[in-house]
Amino acid sequence: SQTIHQWPATLVQPVGSPLSLECTVEGTSNPNLYWYRQAAGRGLQLLFYSVGIGQISSEVPQNLSASRPQDRQFILSSKKLLLSDSGFYLCAWSVQAREGEKLFFGSGTQLSVL
Amino acid sequence: QKEVEQDPGPLSVPEGAIVSLNCTYSNSAFQYFMWYRQYSRKGPELLMYTYSSGNKEDGRFTAQVDKSSKYISLFIRDSQPSDSATYLCAMSATGNTGKLIFGQGTTLQVKP
Numbered sequence: 001s002q003t004i005h006q007w008p009a010t011l012v013q014p015v016g017s018p019l020s021l022e023c024t025v026e027g028t029s030n031p032n033l034y035w036y037r038q039a040a041g042r043g044l045q046l047l048f049y050s051v052g053i054g055q056i057s058s059e060v061p062q063n064l065s066a067s068r069p070q071d072r073q074f075i076l077s078s079k080k081l082l083l084s085d086s087g088f089y090l091c092a093w094s095v096q097a098r099e100g101e102k103l104f105f106g107s108g109t110q111l112s113v114l
Numbered sequence: 115q116k117e118v119e120q121d122p123g124p125l126s127v128p129e130g131a132i133v134s135l136n137c138t139y140s141n142s143a144f145q146y147f148m149w150y151r152q153y154s155r156k157g158p159e160l161l162m163y164t165y166s167s168g169n170k171e172d173g174r175f176t177a178q179v180d181k182s183s184k185y186i187s188l189f190i191r192d193s194q195p196s197d198s199a200t201y202l203c204a205m206s207a208t209g210n211t212g213k214l215i216f217g218q219g220t221t222l223q224v225k226p
Contacts (some may be wrong), residue, residue, distance in 0.1 A: 043218040099165040100146045101211025105157035
């Protein structure tokens with residue numbers, strides 16, 4: 001069965017520090033991978049998605065970047081964090097089903113930038 | 115106007131009640147509809163997936179889509195305290211998850 005691992009669960013970082021969040025998927029090959037951010041009262045915002053190694057699409061211009069160095073690894077990064085980068089970050093992957101794609105989420109990382 | 119509207123609640127019900135959670139949408143092209151359950155500080159979990167109109171049942175959960183009214187519902191029968199969570203609706207026109215639009219979520223509390 002497929003599983004998705006995301007770490008760390010909680011992170012507290014000072015403003016201006018770098019960021020690296022990692023996500024890996026097991027049990028599938030060539031998945032579509034996603035990074036979402038969930039801010040309180042604002043719902044889920046798609047940040048990046050990737051359909052393959054080195055292929056990244058950015059949905060929103062921001063202080064973040066994403067990379068996919070391996071088929072089942074997706075990394076979210078920042079060179080210098082801003083206060084506004086605080087939020088709950090979710091990695092997700094999708095699988096093609098008969099009726100369409102289904103999206104499955106990791107456990108999330110709560111990022112606090114102070 | 116947002117593409118997907120969902121009352122944030124909170125919605126508080128006694129254990130055993132029937133719960134109705136709803137979303138309205140404005141894009142008539144939406145055909146794929148999902149409900150996710152999210153516990154506090156956890157990732158959303160896919161509960162129900164429906165294509166086009168009609169009902170779908172899974173245990174105590176029933177998902178209903180009314181495309182003519184642009185309205186979807188999730189019913190929870192015999193609600194339990196463990197159902198206390200935030201419920202998110204999501205939908206897309208193409209079935210491509212890169213184009214999913216999420217509601218803001220409704221917080222549900224089931225009291226013992």
